[in-house]
Amino acid sequence: MKHTITLIPGDGIGPEIVAATVRVIEASGVEIEWETHIIGAQALEKYGTTIPEATIESIKKNKVALKGPLATPIGKGFTSVNVGLRKALDLYANVRPIKALPNIPCRYPELDLVIIRENTEDLYAGLEHVVVPGVVESIKIITEKASTRIAKYAFEYAKSHERKKVTAMHKANIMKLSDGLFLECFYNVAKGFPEIPADDKIIDNACMQLVMRPEQFEVMVLENLYGDIVSDLCAGLIGGLGLAPGANIGEQGAVFEAVHGSAPDIAGQGIANPTAIMMSGLMMLRHIGEFEAAKRIENAMMEVYTEGEIRTRDLGGTAKTSDFATAIIGKIKA
Numbered sequence: 318m319k320h321t322i323t324l325i326p327g328d329g330i331g332p333e334i335v336a337a338t339v340r341v342i343e344a345s346g347v348e349i350e351w352e353t354h355i356i357g358a359q360a361l362e363k364y365g366t367t368i369p370e371a372t373i374e375s376i377k378k379n380k381v382a383l384k385g386p387l388a389t390p391i392g393k394g395f396t397s398v399n400v401g402l403r404k405a406l407d408l409y410a411n412v413r414p415i416k417a418l419p420n421i422p423c424r425y426p427e428l429d430l431v432i433i434r435e436n437t438e439d440l441y442a443g444l445e446h447v448v449v450p451g452v453v454e455s456i457k458i459i460t461e462k463a464s465t466r467i468a469k470y471a472f473e474y475a476k477s478h479e480r481k482k483v484t485a486m487h488k489a490n491i492m493k494l495s496d497g498l499f500l501e502c503f504y505n506v507a508k509g510f511p512e513i514p515a516d517d518k519i520i521d522n523a524c525m526q527l528v529m530r531p532e533q534f535e536v537m538v539l540e541n542l543y544g545d546i547v548s549d550l551c552a553g554l555i556g557g558l559g560l561a562p563g564a565n566i567g568e569q570g571a572v573f574e575a576v577h578g579s580a581p582d583i584a585g586q587g588i589a590n591p592t593a594i595m596m597s598g599l600m601m602l603r604h605i606g607e608f609e610a611a612k613r614i615e616n617a618m619m620e621v622y623t624e625g626e627i628r629t630r631d632l633g634g635t636a637k638t639s640d641f642a643t644a645i646i647g648k649i650k651a
């Protein structure tokens with residue numbers, strides 16, 4: 318079966334790692350027609366809008382997109398296009414598996430946990446205003462509907478992936494109403510899943526526990542901002558941002574992307590690690606039912622990592638982005 322998938326190369330290292338991923342996916346034999354779209358700063362320059370209607374329509378039609386990272390100006394300029402895209406398509410669940418790869422020097426080589434991040438509200442609503450000069454208010458939105466929906470997603474995920482526990486992370490001791498509501502919804506949902514143990518941790522302690530004893534966690538469910546920060550922390554536990562994939566899932570579609578950003582410090586040099594976006598591509602292939610192709614690519618990638626000769630610079634190697642893709646393709650075709 319031929320699939321049509323929206324492809325957003327993105328900014329910075331995006332086009333380099335996305336091109337490597339497309340090569341690898343195509344080598345697996347799966348038939349895909351890519352509909353390439355631009356968004357963000359590139360779209361602003363070309364069409365005068367950061368999120369062109371055609372991009373949204375393409376994802377709504379195809380239901381699946383593979384997306385490179387998008388740059389967001391700091392402290393000024395347009396609002397985050399990633400946040401805009403997630404809102405426009407109501408991609409409420411951000412799923413981020415954190416699993417160490419073979420033969421990678423890292424703090425926790427056995428680590429295997431999953432972050433489920435609420436993707437539509439919290440401080441990410443971007444509701445900020447100047448109250449009086451020198452005083453700014455930023456509004457944190459937490460709703461019963463979104464908190465219940467993400468908790469359900471986390472428990473369903475734990476059930477379908479045979480995970481043993483779901484942990485909510487929060488700051489309900491201080492934000493008694495907002496984080497309190499998130500936590501209350503979590504435990505209400507937990508009652509419907511008596512076979513899956515549920516617990517919670519205050520976010521600051523949770524971060525310390527993640528660094529000291531991360532193996533105690535299985536599936537973690539967090540509000541938007543905590544989920545964002547904890548994702549990078551967890552990527553650091555398994556060897557860095559080049560290794561952490563992700564999916565944004567909603568009723569209207571799914572957008573697959575790495576946890577990391579556009580890495581402007583290394584963009585254009587062909588040295589970025591494409592593993593995270595490739596693994597996001599594997600999540601995408603499984604989402605569309607291409608399990609065999611996903612397994613073929615995953616096995617090839619694991620072989621390359623196990624041999625340890627072809628590694629990108631972030632992992633102490635000298636391989637270029639394209640060398641890594643070529644090595645995987647070599648294994649797929651072997």
Ligand code: NAI
Pocket residue numbers: 330334385386387388389390399558559574575576577578579580581582583588589590591592593631
């Ligand atoms: P970043 O994730 O782009 O980079 C942080 C550090 O990790 C940099 O030193 C970078 O070189 C390294 N790194 C990231 N990905 C790598 C890879 N695949 N291979 C090797 N090294 C890698 O975070 P930063 O610098 O804070 O953000 C840069 C831009 O990315 C900003 O405009 C930000 O808004 C955007 N961003 C976009 C995201 C998305 O599109 N989902 C997510 C996070 C940030």
